Amino acid sequence: MISINPFSEISAFIPSFVMQTYVIAMFVLVIGATLFDVVHKKSAKYFFNNSVKAKKSATRNVGSGEKVSIAFKTATNEILTSSEFCSTRRRLAHLLTMYGFIIFVVATVVMIFSYSTPNTMTPSIWPLAWHLGAAMLCVGGYWFWFFIRVDVAAEGNKWYRVIRADLFVLSLLAMSTFALLWSYMQSNGINIWQTLFFGLFIGASTVLFGGVLWSKFAHMFYKPAAAFQKRVTKADGSRENLPEPADMPKKFGLGIEREAPRHY
Template sequence: MFTDNPFLAVAAFTPPGFLQVYVVLMALAVVAGTLFDVVHKRSGEFFARQRKQTRTAATRPLGGGAMAGVALRTLAHDVATFGEFCNQKRRLSHALMFYGFVLYIVTTVVMVFAYPGDPQTPAVLPILWYLGALMVAVGGYWFFFFLRVNVIHDGQPTWRLVRADLFIVSLLASVSFALLFRLVAAAGNPPATRLFFALYLLFTTLLFVSVPWSKFAHMFYKPAMAFERRVQQEDGSSDLPAAARRHQI
């Protein structure tokens, strides 16, 4: 089971090329949703205005080498290791979700486009697909039940959902039904396979088309903001107290 292409079972009840078209549509939905979010929230204008103001206030202009160094530190600290979180549990849960999601998406794309309906799919791809989905599930359910701020600090009920929870709920539902779909397909239950695959598509679609209303776009905004903060620290334009600047570094 763990070395078989998880999408082989889909060929029995979907038209040829269905998954390829679906993946392309979801990619376009993410691009369109992110652009809509940028325009609607005027994020691009905010970044441009912020950059102009900080560059005017800069006391130490940075060259290309210095900017490259800032970008590398941002990538290593804020992106790769989620250094923005002081709470190590939140940091670990987000790392599990992020790297698991990358594995889950990349292996899905490779198997759908390079090995559609191919029983000779390299075993490493399905193994990494399962690993990615499980990493998302572990990190996501840990975060949802034990680490959400409104639950831990505000004392709100675990099952009270707000719009900010749309991303984590749809993500968890997507990977959960993906795994359930594979379990029932491996058990040889065609009706259950169709049902769970439909639910898998439903919540995966919700995940990707809800970009303007969920935290999905934060994956693009946060690195940009982290980079900008570090540039401000380096060129002397930051208006944060010295203690806060040292903490961010």
């Protein structure tokens, strides 16, 4: 199973150019929807205005060389290793999901654009990477959803309550799960089930990449920018000039102790 390129196997029924067109369409949807989201929510304007305000209260100038160093630290810490997470298990779940997604997408693109014609020999590394990426997505995603997600019960909600913000992680989980099931059914020659799971895999992928405007997909692009700006404001001293947050009372009206937010 893990040594078989599923896209090559199905190319006898679905031409390579159709699969390639689909991948390009999903890429265009992500880029277009992200740009629209930036304009609609005025995210770029927010970052620009925030940067201007920070410069006015800066105590020192941050040169281009130092900014390059800050960008490198941001990439290696907040992006590549997710060091901003205080909880070790949340950090591990996030890294599994992130790297699983990257490996899965890269392997998918390579196999579809280079090895999706009938009887094409695919280097074993790519099917292995594809299955490994999907498995990492499942482990990290299900770990987050069932064990690390905010304690909705404490907020008076059912554990199965789903809101629009959950669209990203649920479609991501569905895509990786159906991909593995499709590959398993295909490798065992179970035609009816492999057709079903392939359809579900494509459906989940379309929701994931086509639903950027309604999910948290675009946040992946905002996060590095916000982390970089935070480090710059700390370096130029403008962050230190921000007012301190007001102290919260230890007790509320009826003498109930204030509890820490139940997030992990």
